[in-house]
Every structure is written in structure tokens, then in C-alpha cells.
Amino acid sequence: MSEGKKMTSSRRHHLKSLVLQIASKWLEQEKQDVAAAKEAYLAEHCPEPDLxxxxxxxxxxxxxxxxxxxxxxxxxxxxxxxxxxxxxxxxxxxxxxxxxxxxKKPALKKVRMSADAMLKALLGSKHTVNMDLRANLKQVKKETKEEPTEAIGDWRKNIEDKADRKKMFESA
Structure with a gap:
């Protein structure tokens, strides 16, 4: 075949069918040869018994x-x-x-994954685990101490009371 010419599809199909016909004839011939060889072997090694x-x-x-x-x-x-x-x-x-x-261990790739996604991947979609631990906590209200406003009063008076205490410790 020359470089410039390509084979037509009909020619290719015809050649394929010829190759298949030749191959089928060879297979038939091989089957016949095997059957003949089997018969010859049996005739040589297995004579008919004398009954x-x-x-x-x-x-x-x-x-x-x-x-x-x-x-x-x-x-x-x-x-x-x-x-x-x-x-x-x-x-x-x-x-x-x-x-x-x-x-050989494959090189591991860095994967950014949340804890929830990891647990879901490990346990499957059946188990839904929530890693938001704060969600399960009990809500507690902060109590504010209310100091009596009376105690604040005049700061000068409070200092005088403290001074009396100081004298008490000094005299002792």
C-alpha cells in the first residue's frame, strides 16, 4: 500500500471477512486433527476388550x-x-x-475538614454527631449583686468610723 492512498471501508470489510473465513477453516481443521489424534491414541493404548x-x-x-x-x-x-x-x-x-x-505508603494530602465532617465520614450518614459542645450546655443567668445604696452614704462619715477602729487597735 502506498503512503498517499488509504484503504476504503468496503475493501477493509472484504479483507476482514476473508481473514475470518480462513481462521474458521483452520479451526475446523484443528478440531478434525484433534479428533483423529484421539482416535489413534485410543486405538493404540486401549484395544477393544475380548468379551x-x-x-x-x-x-x-x-x-x-x-x-x-x-x-x-x-x-x-x-x-x-x-x-x-x-x-x-x-x-x-x-x-x-x-x-x-x-x-509503599501513599503521600497523604492535607485535607481541611471540620470535626463534624470527619465524624460523618467515619461513622456514615446514619450517625449524626454534633460537635458543637456548647449547644448541650445548660443556660445559666448571671446574678448581679445589688449593694444597698444606704451603705454608700456620706464617705466622710465612713472614714470617721474607720478611724475609731484604728484607735481601738492602737490602744490595745
Whole structure:
């Protein structure tokens, strides 16, 4: 294809359909090859049992088949145990790799958030917690002391009373 010319959509569609047809033929051929290989393997390793004979001979064939089945089951069990052991080792090694590499902590971002918003984020929207602690306080009215206005009176008289006290302490 030259640099200046682009492929038309109909040509592209036609080529795609040709590729898909070839791929489907290859898949069919592969299926047939697998089926033929399976037939050849079974013919080579599993000959047809000879079922002609009396009951004792048939019982002997059945016993041999059961022994073969038991042997295959034991091998399958052993292989499964090996696979499980290998899987466990793989998991342990993965954990060791993570431990050795260490977990990188992401850089924390500064977030401006009120205490109410933090509690709401932690506890969810079901729990509404109010951090306004003053709202729960009891209202108390300040009492003002009312001093008797009579006591104020003339300040000179008050000083004279104090002077009498001073004399009392001095004479003692």
C-alpha cells in the first residue's frame, strides 16, 4: 500500500471477512486433527476388550478394568496433591515478595475538614454527631449583686468610723 492512498471501508470489510473465513477453516481443521489424534491414541493404548468367553473370563476382565481404574485414581490423587502443594508454595512466595518489597505508603494530602465532617465520614450518614459542645450546655443567668445604696452614704462619715477602729487597735 502506498503512503498517499488509504484503504476504503468496503475493501477493509472484504479483507476482514476473508481473514475470518480462513481462521474458521483452520479451526475446523484443528478440531478434525484433534479428533483423529484421539482416535489413534485410543486405538493404540486401549484395544477393544475380548468379551467372548464364559462368565469367569468376563469377571476376570472386569477385575482388570477395576484395578486399572484404581491405579489411575491413585495417580490422579497424587498429582492433585502435588499441584495443591505447588500452588501453596507459589502463594507463600508471592507473600514473601510483597513483604520484601514493602508496601509503599501513599503521600497523604492535607485535607481541611471540620470535626463534624470527619465524624460523618467515619461513622456514615446514619450517625449524626454534633460537635458543637456548647449547644448541650445548660443556660445559666448571671446574678448581679445589688449593694444597698444606704451603705454608700456620706464617705466622710465612713472614714470617721474607720478611724475609731484604728484607735481601738492602737490602744490595745
Amino acid at each position: 467372548s468367553g464364559d462368565q469367569a473370563a468376563l469377571m476376570e476382565v472386569c477385575k482388570k478394568l477395576h484395578q486399572a481404574i484404581d491405579k489411575v485414581d491413585e495417580e490422579r490423587y497424587d498429582i492433585e496433591a502435588k499441584v495443591q502443594k505447588a500452588d501453596k508454595e507459589i502463594e507463600d512466595l508471592k507473600l514473601k515478595v510483597v513483604d520484601l518489597a514493602g508496601v
